Amino acid sequence: MTERSPREKRDPLARKKARHVSPATRSRAMHAMSARAAQGRFVLQVCTDCDKATYPPRDACPYCWGELVWQDRPNGAEILCETVIRTSTDLYFRDHLPWRMGKVALDAGPVALVHLHQDLGVNDRAAVRLMLDRGGNAALFALPPTGEIDMTDPQLREFTVPVVGKTVLVSDASSAIGLAVVKALHDAGAGLIVAGMLPPERLTDQKHPILNLDGVQPVPLDIVDQVSLSEALSKVGGPLDIVINTARHVRGGGVSEQANIVEQRRAFDVSAIGFTRLAQACAPMLAGRSHGAFVDLISSDALAGATDNAAFAAAEAARLSLLQSFRHEMRAAGVRVLSVFTGPVEDEHHQPVPPPKVAPARLAAAIVDALHQGREQSCVGDVASDAMARWLSDPMLYAREKNL
C-alpha cells in the first residue's frame, strides 16, 4: 500500500441508506455447512454407503438414501455456464444488481450453483471457496485458482471485510499485540485507526513510532470504564467501520491456589463486562455501515480452561459465550463478528510460558487476513490450532488433558 485512500464522504442531507442482509432462512443441514464455512473449510456431505459427495446439503444421500457425513474435499472446479441476474424481489440483492452466478462442476463430484468472481468465465478453472454471506450463511464463491485475486470485485467485497480507507478502532493499542495490530492495519491501508491507550500512560508512550504513523489517532481508553469508552468513541471522526478488540488481562493463578481475587476480577471486567460495553457502544455504529465488522482476539484457553491461568481462561470463556449472542444479534444487521483464537503470545505477559508462542506481528497479520477472507473463526499458531482440533474431536477428553 503506497498511498492512503481518502475516507468516505457523504451528503449530509441524504436519507440514511438502509442496509439489508441476504436471505437468512436455511435448513438444519445448511446450518451445519455454515458452521464449517465459518472455520474457512471447504466441506461437502459424503455418503457413508456409496461414498458419493453431494450438494446442496441434504438429510440423506440422494443416490442411495445412505447416511451423510461432512468431509473436507478438494475445492477445484470447472465453470460450465454463467448467467447475470438483473432483477430480484429480494431487498438485499436489489441493492447489488447485476449479480453474476454460474454453474460449476466440482472436482469433488457435484455440480453446484456458485457466485462468480468478475475475472472468471465459462470453461475457466476455478477455486471454489465456502464463504459466509452477509447474513452469515454459507455460499459457494468461485475465485481464480492462481495468482493474486482482485479484492475489489464488488461481489467478493460482499463476502469479505475491506480494510482500505476504513475507520478502525483498536480497543487496546498500548500492548505489544495492539501496537502490531495498528501497524498491520496501517500497512493494509486503513483510513483512520483510533488506537485505544490503556491508562496510566507514560510520558513517552505517545512518542512510539507506530502511534505516530499517518492516520493513527491515539485516545485514552479503558473498556472497563463506561465514561472512558464514551469519550473515546466521541473522538472517532466520521463513521466507524471495524472494531478490533485486543483488550485482555493476562495474569497467572489457579482457583484454590495462587488466586488473586483483585486480578481475577479485573480479568473478568476486561474480558467479559468490558467486551459487552464495547459491543453495546459500537454495535449501532457498525450496523449502519456497508461492511461493518467486529474482530475479537480470544485465547484458545477459553475452550477448556487453563490450570495456571484459571481466571484469565474463565474470563475468556465468558466472552466466548457472549460472542455467540453478539454474533447472532449482529447477523441481523449484516455486521460480521470474527473470532481469532490464539495460544500464548510472545509478549511480557507470557514470560513463564515456553515456546511455541505467537509473535504479535503474526497475530496482527492473521486478524487482517480474517477480515480479508471474511472468516468467522481463525486459529493462529500451533497451540490454538491444536487446541481447536482436539476440542472439536473430543471436548471432554481435551478438557481433562489440558488441565492435567
Next chain:
Amino acid sequence: MNMSTNPALAAMLGEIASGAIRVIDLTNILSSDFPVIVLPSEFGQCEPFRMETVSRYDGNGPAWYWNNISMNEHTGTHFDAPAHWITGRDIPNGTVDAIPAEDFIHPAVVIDIADEAAADDDFIVTRGFLEEWEKQNGPIPARHWVLLRSDWSKRVGTLSYLNLKDDGAHSPGPDADAMRFLVHDRDCIGLGVETVGTDAGQASLFDEPLPAHSILHGNGRFGLQCLTNLDQLPVFGSVIVATPLKIKGGSGSPLRVIALAPDKD
C-alpha cells in the same frame, strides 16, 4: 425550649455568610480519568473511580437518577489513616471508622514549594529546607496540618500529573529527616499534598523508603493527597475540615476536604 447557643459558632456562621470567612474546596473532581497511584507491577494496583448508571429517569427508574460507584480507598482526593501503613498497624483507633471526630477539624500551615517543584520534578523537602522556611515565615505551630503547596494540582488532566517515565513517577515530596522534624519536633496532625501520594514519586528508592507514609502513620498521623486550591490559602490561619467515610476497618477514604480561611485583605 432549652436551647443553648454558642456565640463562637454563631459568629462563625455569620462570618461565613458575610464572606469574612472564606470556604475553599480543596478537593479534585472524582472522575474515572483522575489518575491513581501506580505501584510496581508485582504489587496489587489501586482501582480508579468507576461509575455505572443504575437509572436516569428511564425504564430502570422513571423518576430518579442514581449511580453505582466503585473505587479504591485511596482514589481521588483522599485521607490516609495510620493503619494504611505497616508502621501504623498497632496504632489505637488507626482505621477511619475509629478516628475521633474532633481530629477531622484542625488548623493548617501552608508551605510553598511551587517554584522549587517547577524547577525540579523530583524536589525533595529536607529538614534544612523547613528550618530555612521557618526563619522566613516563623515556626510551624504544633497540632497543625502541614500542607505542601506544589501547584502539582494544576497538572491534573495531563500526563505530567503522574509524570510516569520509564524509571517510575517523578513528583516532589519530603525525606525522612523532614518527616521526623514535622512529626516529633513540630507535632503535626498530618501532611497534605497536591500529588497522588504524600511521598515523592521516587521515594521508594530513598535510603529510608517512603518516609512520609512510614513516619506519619507509625506515629498516628494522617495523610491527605490529591488536594487542590492550596494556592488560595494563607500561610497561617486556615482550618481544614477533612472527614473520611466511616468505612469499617478502612485504611483511608476519598473525601471532600474544605478549608475555612480569613478573607484576603
